[in-house]
Amino acid sequence: MFQRLALPLLFFLAPRLLPKAIKLGVLVWRLLFDKRVSIFIRALVPLALLYIISPFDLIKDRIPVLGRFDDLIVIGLALLFLIKLAPKSVVDEHMGVIPKSNRPEDNDPDKVVDGTSKVIDDE
Secondary structure, three states, rough: HHHHHHHHHHHHHHHHHHHHHHHHHHOOOOOOOOOEEEEHHHHHHHOOOOOOOOOOOOOOOOOOOOOHHHHHHHHHHHHHHHHHHOOOOHHHHHOOOOOOOOHHHHHHHHHHHOOOOOOOOOO
């Protein structure tokens, strides 16, 4: 029953979610090897992967819902912390976002007056 519902749903959602997942994966990969991100923040993902492969769990598998999904929760939190705690300029650079300029010429070019000046010395 579940397979009859999951397969069409997967084919429906895959074209929408797959490009975003690939973009997120590339971002995480680049942030893991970028020296401008703190080593403590970069260590979160490998530590989460070690937690997943370790036989010890914080929440035992006997607990109905949380016990099965605690590995997914840990890796999700590690990825979220990596992206949110990394410097915004580094994340924007890897995402390809052009930084917004603070120059008045770029914000409102109609209010900028171009001109020249000349220093006149009275002495």
